[in-house]
Amino acid sequence: MSISMPEQNETSEVSVNTSVTKKCSPKSDSPTNTAVSRTQKYNDLTAIPNFLPDSNEAEEPVYLDERIAIPNLKYKNHGTEEEALKVLQLAIKFKNSSKLEKAKKLFEHALSLQPLQPDVINSYAEFLEEHANDLITADHLYVKTLTLCPNHSKALINRNRTMSIVELMDEQEFVKIDKKRNDLINRNHNESFMKHIKKEVYFLHIHHTVAIEGNTMSLAETRKVVETKLVIPGKSIREHNEILGLDSALRFMNQTYVNHSRPLSLFDILQIHKRVLGHVDPISAGSLRESQVFVGEYVPPPASEVEFLMEQFVDWFKMENMTHLHPVKKAALAHYKFIHIHPFMDGNGRTARLLMNLVLMRAGYPPVIIWKKDRSVYFEMLQIANEGDIRPFIRFIVSCTEYILDVFLNDGEYDTTYLKALHSEMACQTDLIPL
Numbered sequence: 001m002s003i004s005m006p007e008q009n010e011t012s013e014v015s016v017n018t019s020v021t022k023k024c025s026p027k028s029d030s031p032t033n034t035a036v037s038r039t040q041k042y043n044d045l046t047a048i049p050n051f052l053p054d055s056n057e058a059e060e061p062v063y064l065d066e067r068i069a070i071p072n073l074k075y076k077n078h079g080t081e082e083e084a085l086k087v088l089q090l091a092i093k094f095k096n097s098s099k100l101e102k103a104k105k106l107f108e109h110a111l112s113l114q115p116l117q118p119d120v121i122n123s124y125a126e127f128l129e130e131h132a133n134d135l136i137t138a139d140h141l142y143v144k145t146l147t148l149c150p151n152h153s154k155a156l157i158n159r160n161r162t163m164s165i166v167e168l169m170d171e172q173e174f175v176k177i178d179k180k181r182n183d184l185i186n187r188n189h190n191e192s193f194m195k196h197i198k199k200e201v202y203f204l205h206i207h208h209t210v211a212i213e214g215n216t217m218s219l220a221e222t223r224k225v226v227e228t229k230l231v232i233p234g235k236s237i238r239e240h241n242e243i244l245g246l247d248s249a250l251r252f253m254n255q256t257y258v259n260h261s262r263p264l265s266l267f268d269i270l271q272i273h274k275r276v277l278g279h280v281d282p283i284s285a286g287s288l289r290e291s292q293v294f295v296g297e298y299v300p301p302p303a304s305e306v307e308f309l310m311e312q313f314v315d316w317f318k319m320e321n322m323t324h325l326h327p328v329k330k331a332a333l334a335h336y337k338f339i340h341i342h343p344f345m346d347g348n349g350r351t352a353r354l355l356m357n358l359v360l361m362r363a364g365y366p367p368v369i370i371w372k373k374d375r376s377v378y379f380e381m382l383q384i385a386n387e388g389d390i391r392p393f394i395r396f397i398v399s400c401t402e403y404i405l406d407v408f409l410n411d412g413e414y415d416t417t418y419l420k421a422l423h424s425e426m427a428c429q430t431d432l433i434p435l
């Protein structure tokens with residue numbers, strides 16, 4: 001069975017598409033609007049700090065090209081529906097007699113037999129809610145059940161129960177990171193620790209955003225390329241250019257857009273992309289794609305629609321400046337919407353992460369790092385967003401934001417916990433996942 005790619009509904013976060021399994025009939029009113037109206041204003045900072053290290057270099061053109069792939073997490077049936085439902089009955093029996101370990105194994109087995117069987121997903125979610133204390137996953141799985149089968153009566157009841165609680169839990173996460181952001185804004189940004197950590201984080205940022213696409217340079221090598229522009233023996237020109245391109249794009253974005261509240265235009269996005277890809281390929285750097293691309297199983301919109309979709313994206317971006325969407329949510333949505341369009345032949349992932357970070361930096365957050373060790377989670381969350389529930393991706397970005405805030409805030413522990421964490425990242429340079 002294939003998964004369709006529903007259009008995201010940006011205000012509701014959860015969109016239930018109308019594709020149905022053979023057992024389901026479409027339902028006219030979809031049960032979804034989870035948007036909360038916000039009274040808080042987020043963009044009222046007068047002087048926001050800047051989290052990039054000081055630079056007196058003018059940015060210069062660089063050269064590269066790239067590939068991004070969202071791996072296809074295809075759902076594969078390992079058994080028939082009949083088998084899955086049989087196992088499910090057994091799982092429920094064990095659950096009801098409190099043999100939870102056994103029940104869990106059977107639920108998981110049923111899921112592996114038929115990963116998209118609505119009853120299996122819904123019952124497993126009930127199990128997670130009742131016995132694993134995992135309301136967030138349970139709620140996501142109720143949404144997933146309803147995506148597959150909009151009139152699934154049990155899932156509708158379940159979702160009704162969990163929706164508002166989960167919304168509240170998500171809100172609390174935003175409150176938590178806002179508090180950390182405010183703490184960080186009030187720190188002295190001229191002290192040497194702060195300068196030092198900005199620099200460290202800058203190199204980590206460049207390293208991970210190219211490593212996630214398959215660049216094999218270590219953190220130390222990345223730093224050397226940026227700082228000295230010297231060649232690392234045994235590494236390709238392309239890999240050097242990917243690093244120099246990111247450095248150039250970041251500095252350009254920082255100088256040109258971060259401290260300006262004027263709305264981003266399509267031209268601006270092309271300018272950023274031009275730096276990311278460099279000037280060696282004047283055809284594709286800074287221009288929208290003119291042919292179809294394929295990203296695993298995901299087929300982005302046809303090239304003929306890209307310009308229109310990008311204009312819509314830019315309009316959304318502008319409009320959201322005026323609404324009270326939380327900046328971290330906006331950043332995650334901007335990333336998702338952009339990658340969904342996939343407007344370029346190359347460099348889409350890196351440009352998406354830059355735009356996300358632009359939103360964050362404009363709102364006084366440090367740019368987030370998506371660590372290469374989190375690559376598969378990152379792609380999985382994007383895939384889940386494609387399937388109709390963007391909240392897991394937003395939560396993932398929230399957790400990345402909190403992590404980087406902690407790195408900046410824990411100056412006391414910098415030499416112990418966080419530095420260790422950063423160094424263990426530096427050490428694991430052999431774990432490259434080939435694309």
Ligand SMILES: *[C@@H]1O[C@H](CO)[C@@H](O)[C@H](O)[C@H]1NC(C)=O
Binds near residue numbers: 050053055056252
């Ligand atoms: C980023 O912008 C700030 C503020 O304008 C500036 O002081 C800093 O040098 C810039 N850093 C980089 C790497 O561009």
